[in-house]
Amino acid sequence: MSVHVAGALALLQSYNPQVEHPGAGTFFVASLIKMILVFSVTMVLAALLTLAERKFSAWFQDRHGPNRVGPGGLLQPVADGLKNFVKEKTFPGVAYKPIFLIAPAMAFIPAMSTFAVIPFASPLPTPWGLIPMVVADLPIGFLYVLAVTSLSVYGLTLAGWSSNNKYALLGGLRSSAQMVSYEIAMGMSTIPVLLLAGNVSLPEIIQQQATMGWNVFLLSIAFFIFLVAAFAETNRLPFDLPEAESELVAGYHTEYSGMAFAMFPLSEYVAMITASGLMTTLFVGGWDVPFTLWDNTPPWTWVKTLVTLLMFGAKTLFFLFTYIWIRWTLPRFRYDQLMALGWKFMLPLALGYIVVIASAILTLDYLGVARGPLFGLILFALNAVLAVGVFVGIDRGRLISPTNTRARADEVRRLRAIALQRAAANRAGQLAGEAAD
Numbered sequence: 001m002s003v004h005v006a007g008a009l010a011l012l013q014s015y016n017p018q019v020e021h022p023g024a025g026t027f028f029v030a031s032l033i034k035m036i037l038v039f040s041v042t043m044v045l046a047a048l049l050t051l052a053e054r055k056f057s058a059w060f061q062d063r064h065g066p067n068r069v070g071p072g073g074l075l076q077p078v079a080d081g082l083k084n085f086v087k088e089k090t091f092p093g094v095a096y097k098p099i100f101l102i103a104p105a106m107a108f109i110p111a112m113s114t115f116a117v118i119p120f121a122s123p124l125p126t127p128w129g130l131i132p133m134v135v136a137d138l139p140i141g142f143l144y145v146l147a148v149t150s151l152s153v154y155g156l157t158l159a160g161w162s163s164n165n166k167y168a169l170l171g172g173l174r175s176s177a178q179m180v181s182y183e184i185a186m187g188m189s190t191i192p193v194l195l196l197a198g199n200v201s202l203p204e205i206i207q208q209q210a211t212m213g214w215n216v217f218l219l220s221i222a223f224f225i226f227l228v229a230a231f232a233e234t235n236r237l238p239f240d241l242p243e244a245e246s247e248l249v250a251g252y253h254t255e256y257s258g259m260a261f262a263m264f265p266l267s268e269y270v271a272m273i274t275a276s277g278l279m280t281t282l283f284v285g286g287w288d289v290p291f292t293l294w295d296n297t298p299p300w301t302w303v304k305t306l307v308t309l310l311m312f313g314a315k316t317l318f319f320l321f322t323y324i325w326i327r328w329t330l331p332r333f334r335y336d337q338l339m340a341l342g343w344k345f346m347l348p349l350a351l352g353y354i355v356v357i358a359s360a361i362l363t364l365d366y367l368g369v370a371r372g373p374l375f376g377l378i379l380f381a382l383n384a385v386l387a388v389g390v391f392v393g394i395d396r397g398r399l400i401s402p403t404n405t406r407a408r409a410d411e412v413r414r415l416r417a418i419a420l421q422r423a424a425a426n427r428a429g430q431l432a433g434e435a436a437d
Contacts, residue, residue: 026129030131042270043270045273046266046269051074052320052324054066060325060328080262084259087257087258092163096161096164097162100162100255102158104155104159106151106152106155107155107264108270110152111271114145114148114149114274115274116135116136117137118145118202119133119206120277120287120312121312122287122300122304122305123305124305125301125302134203139201140201142194142202145278149271153176153179156176157175157176163252163256168251171242171250177339178239178242179233181232181343182229182233189222189223189225192354193205196219196357196361202286205286208371209284209285210285210293211372214285214290216283216284217380221349221353221386221387225350226279230275230279234275234323236323238326252264275319276317277312280316285315287311288308349390
């Protein structure tokens with residue numbers, strides 16, 4: 001081990017410490033260290049999220065929650081992990097075992113891989129060069145996110161199919177239909193972000209928000225669509241139809257046990273972390289510290305890296321809390337409501353919003369308005385007007401839900417009359433049967 005460490009240090013020291021872009025050896029070693037750290041932190045945070053969810057749900061419901069394993073229940077995730085490791089692995093005799101065994105990994109790996117392109121702090125200066133605080137600094141990082149996140153549905157769908165269980169199959173089918181329905185709206189909601197930044201590079205999107213303002217204010221409707229779609233993409237309440245314990249037992253992972261079962265909820269929590277980090281990057285400035293440009297310009301220092309890392313973590317934790325808060329606040333949609341919301345409201349709204357924002361940006365550029373505070377202020381005013389129109393005018397004061405229809409009074413009376421006629425006919429049939437007996 002010491003030989004490998006000495007070789008790595010010699011490789012690092014072979015490069016000019018004054019260069020801004022590190023050499024191949026520094027890049028390799030730094031990427032390896034970042035992969036290990038990001039993977040470890042994400043896994044630990046996913047485990048702690050299971051405890052946080054149970055604690056917050058207990059708080060919302062005026063209960064104690066886990067409090068017997070470790071001080072205040074802090075070691076409960078460790079106990080749960082050990083239980084899953086030693087638990088017996090069961091395999092249904094009618095399952096297609098090759099796909100049945102690989103499906104949990106197919107759900108977990110895309111969720112974990114997506115975080116690789118999300119910047120989580122300002123660049124770190126080292127004696128061997130400037131190290132970007134992102135595992136893979138891809139110029140097309142945003143396109144990578146869309147491509148990889150769409151792969152996770154294969155694990156859920158194949159888990160339901162390979163189990164050869166009707167409840168699991170229904171859960172897998174629901175998951176695939178839900179992913180298709182909301183993946184389009186999610187992708188459409190990010191187009192205004194790309195139009196405003198003029199780039200698909202996530203670091204460039206962060207820099208754009210540092211000069212113009214956060215996109216949550218400049219592109220409010222897009223943020224709303226992305227937030228709702230993110231809940232649906234991670235199969236969280238009120239969009240947990242693929243699991244739906246009251247209908248499908250446990251959905252696509254009904255037949256799983258042990259660590260294979262644990263990988264599904266673990267992949268869900270990792271997907272929550274990734275989605276929260278992506279929302280932070282696209283709409284809340286990423287690692288940018290608000291009301292200052294101190295953290296966005298050279299010279300880069302360790303203090304800037306630490307402060308921006310803490311800022312990114314705080315924003316991500318806020319969205320993770322929102323995930324938990326919504327789960328224990330809203331009831332589950334019916335399946336027809338879920339489909340109607342995605343196709344009848346989210347997609348048309350996203351398409352119309354793209355046209356409005358593209359027209360506004362083109363007009364402001366034509367008028368010579370520079371990309372800066374004034375540009376952002378005009379977009380903020382436009383989005384305020386659009387938000388009032390969507391949430392007050394179109395929705396008429398209700399929570400957005402195209403399935404929340406209000407039947408006309410004459411229609412209600414007609415349906416009640418039909419119900420009474422059917423009840424009378426059933427009662428007459430029962431009486432006739434009793435008389436015949």
